[in-house]
Amino acid sequence: MRITIDEDKCCGAGQCVLAAPEVFDQRDEDGVVVLLDAEPPAEQHAAVTEAAQICPAAAIALA
Template sequence: MRVEFDEPRCVAAGQCALVAPDLFDQREDDGVAVVLEAEPSREQHDEAREAAAVCPAAAIRLVEE
């Protein structure tokens, strides 16, 4: 799995960082999300899926390989 993030779409809601803190964080200055792990381990796949599902801007896309 690979995480693709469309930064311009991000509305800084922070939902991704709340549900998947090992995969996402937020910038201090504007709250826009930051991808910490673009290729999550198999154990993190459920977290990544949940983060993508709760993103209100649909800025997170998961590519299943």
């Protein structure tokens, strides 16, 4: 799994951090997503998939 994020789209809702806190964080100044691990281990895949699905702005792409 490889994660790419679109910072411009991100609306800072924080849903990804709730779903997969080991993979996503938020920038302090504006809440925009920070990718902690672009190629997370298998045990994170379900949480990352959920994060991508519930991201309101569709700012997380998985390949």
